[in-house]
Amino acid sequence: MDHQPIVKPPLDQFSVPPNLDNWKTRRAAHNWDAVRAELDGLPNGGGLNLAHEAIDRHANNTPDKVAMRWVTAAGAVEDYTYADMKRLSNRFANALRDLGIQKTDRVFVFMDRTPELYAAVFGTLKNLSIIGPLFSAFGPEPVRDRLQHSHARVLVTTPALYKKVGQIRADLPHLEHVLLTDHGVTVPEIPGTQPLDTLLDAASEEFEIPPTAAEDWSVMHYTSGTTGKPKGAAHVHSAVLGHYLTGKYALDLHPEDLYWCTADPGWVTGTSYGMFAPWTNGVTNIIYAGGFGARGWYRVLQDQQVTVWYTAPTAIRMLMKAGTAVVKSFDTSALRFMASVGEPLNPEAVLWGHEAFGIPFHDNWWQTETGMIMIANYASQDIRPGSMGRPMPGVEPAIIQHNEATGKYEAVVEPGVEGDLAVRPGWPSMFRTYWEDQERYASRFKDGWYLTGDRARRDADGYFWFVGRSDDVINTAGHLVGPFEVESALIEHEAVAEAGVIGKPDPIAMEIVKAFVALKDGYAPSDSLRNELIGFARRKLGPGVAPREIDFLPSLPKTRSGKIMRRLLKARELGLPEGDTSTLEDD
Ligand code: PRX
Numbered sequence: 001m002d003h004q005p006i007v008k009p010p011l012d013q014f015s016v017p018p019n020l021d022n023w024k025t026r027r028a029a030h031n032w033d034a035v036r037a038e039l040d041g042l043p044n045g046g047g048l049n050l051a052h053e054a055i056d057r058h059a060n061n062t063p064d065k066v067a068m069r070w071v072t073a074a075g076a077v078e079d080y081t082y083a084d085m086k087r088l089s090n091r092f093a094n095a096l097r098d099l100g101i102q103k104t105d106r107v108f109v110f111m112d113r114t115p116e117l118y119a120a121v122f123g124t125l126k127n128l129s130i131i132g133p134l135f136s137a138f139g140p141e142p143v144r145d146r147l148q149h150s151h152a153r154v155l156v157t158t159p160a161l162y163k164k165v166g167q168i169r170a171d172l173p174h175l176e177h178v179l180l181t182d183h184g185v186t187v188p189e190i191p192g193t194q195p196l197d198t199l200l201d202a203a204s205e206e207f208e209i210p211p212t213a214a215e216d217w218s219v220m221h222y223t224s225g226t227t228g229k230p231k232g233a234a235h236v237h238s239a240v241l242g243h244y245l246t247g248k249y250a251l252d253l254h255p256e257d258l259y260w261c262t263a264d265p266g267w268v269t270g271t272s273y274g275m276f277a278p279w280t281n282g283v284t285n286i287i288y289a290g291g292f293g294a295r296g297w298y299r300v301l302q303d304q305q306v307t308v309w310y311t312a313p314t315a316i317r318m319l320m321k322a323g324t325a326v327v328k329s330f331d332t333s334a335l336r337f338m339a340s341v342g343e344p345l346n347p348e349a350v351l352w353g354h355e356a357f358g359i360p361f362h363d364n365w366w367q368t369e370t371g372m373i374m375i376a377n378y379a380s381q382d383i384r385p386g387s388m389g390r391p392m393p394g395v396e397p398a399i400i401q402h403n404e405a406t407g408k409y410e411a412v413v414e415p416g417v418e419g420d421l422a423v424r425p426g427w428p429s430m431f432r433t434y435w436e437d438q439e440r441y442a443s444r445f446k447d448g449w450y451l452t453g454d455r456a457r458r459d460a461d462g463y464f465w466f467v468g469r470s471d472d473v474i475n476t477a478g479h480l481v482g483p484f485e486v487e488s489a490l491i492e493h494e495a496v497a498e499a500g501v502i503g504k505p506d507p508i509a510m511e512i513v514k515a516f517v518a519l520k521d522g523y524a525p526s527d528s529l530r531n532e533l534i535g536f537a538r539r540k541l542g543p544g545v546a547p548r549e550i551d552f553l554p555s556l557p558k559t560r561s562g563k564i565m566r567r568l569l570k571a572r573e574l575g576l577p578e579g580d581t582s583t584l585e586d587d
Helices: 023-029 032-038 050-061 082-098 115-126 140-150 159-166 196-202 237-249 268-280 294-303 313-322 324-328 347-357 438-443 483-490 527-541 566-574
Strands: 066-071 077-081 106-110 130-134 154-157 177-180 217-223 231-236 258-261 284-288 308-311 337-340 361-365 397-403 408-411 419-423 449-458 464-469 474-476 479-481 496-506 510-519 549-552
Touching: 032 237, 050 082, 050 115, 050 237, 050 268, 066 082, 066 115, 077 082, 082 115, 082 196, 106 115, 106 140, 115 130, 115 154, 115 268, 130 140, 130 268, 140 159, 140 217, 140 231, 140 483, 140 527, 154 159, 159 177, 177 196, 217 237, 217 268, 231 237, 237 268, 258 268, 268 284, 284 294, 294 313, 294 324, 313 347, 324 347, 337 347, 347 361, 397 449, 408 419, 474 496, 474 510, 479 483, 483 496, 483 510, 483 527, 496 566, 510 527, 527 549
Parallel strands: 066 284, 106 130, 106 154, 130 217, 154 177, 258 284, 258 308, 308 337, 337 361, 510 549
Antiparallel strands: 066 077, 217 231, 397 408, 397 419, 419 449, 449 464, 474 479, 496 510
């Protein structure tokens, strides 16, 4: 540890007593049945339904409490109570039912952060269909891959975003209904689409959620791997136990909180912590529709009196760049707790939080597949800057290594050793499959462990320290990008013979997507071709996925079996030793 720990005061000095008062005793006493007892269950013993626990439970008890405060980029505010959210999601559930959409059918949302998005998510969950969120900055190809693979029957989107869908519609034979909405503005008549508002107006406000089993499907998030197209990590309704408990312990949510999660709802943080954790904990959830900007964000913190803020390292580093004085020109004194996820949070950023806001950022670690926070720095516990923290109650992570003698993966007992970060299966929000790819799902489990794909160390006091990924997946601004997806898009350009894609270290975004391209005969490298390729990829993939840099090479290094050696491209880019190149094909 290079930095001094941030020592927390005794419990009686907290203005709001932390829910997780003592990490050790809460872990020792943990029991998921006791957590279940804090939730409701559907009337008549119908089980845990995510939408009931997040919305209807509170609509029944505190109907007039503001559930969602929607803040536009221009600063306009619309409040929705828990009762409003219940009615709106009931209408959406009825609209789905009227369309004949059934349990387990896939319903996708491709929208910016508008109230209709949230009604669609909970309405889908009430109908026991599977909700699949899509990042609104995606280009047509990532949208096509996901809708095609999941056989989505319904897509809810806006007229503006439908422009990206129209061009791929012919590739989506299973997509029966495209529902357009524009937050109250009448949508244009576009062939092959229906206005959502018309369906909602005709739908009843009453909806009885069908009995929901613990293992009924709930949410599906596509996530990238090293090879192949993105995989649909699918979750179940009983995951709500994990959303609720991590909201309570890792984000220290109390019902009186005004909470803001900056993640986009197209990614898992935007659902698990933009919707499920806050609403199961009964808070007022601030939804800011605007984009990133230091002043705009501080204005939200100030004007909305945000008490708990969950954001990400790239954003924090950009805020640091804007300077501490900008923070100080706003009143952020309502803030009680700040957390971060998605990439390594450098110690400087943790400490900058302290300097700028008077409280540190609390890093935590999890994945699309884990569905909930697994390792965290807690309000009551000292922070070791640079560490992801310690495991949640009910979660058993370990550093494991392959033992050549026994042929098995085994947990490393001694501290300080680098190895694969693994977790004992059994936490409620664990993904249950990669959709239609059970084989790949099974490959993530070895010798009784779930293999996360990350490398890490654990210190003597049980704090985990991130080391890196063990695969080629790129983490750019907290979003995972599969190199294969980007390579596939590039080779569709007429000039490109082969493409290899890596993550290039970047001081702000952690990594940027960088491509190496070999051209077909008859094409020559030039700046204009480079710009054309970047533009081509951006139109197909969207700006967050497309490469920011392209280098031309005469040919790409490949194994004898023809696989592009991304590891070697990366080593050469970084000027590092090339490692074992014995499988490299001869030129
Ligand atoms: O590599 C780790 C990194 O992000 C991956 C998970 O990304 P995704 O499935 O998109 O989930 C996003 C929601 C958390 C991890 O395997 N990662 C996440 N949190 C951290 C992190 N790396 C370092 N420190 C973290 N706190």
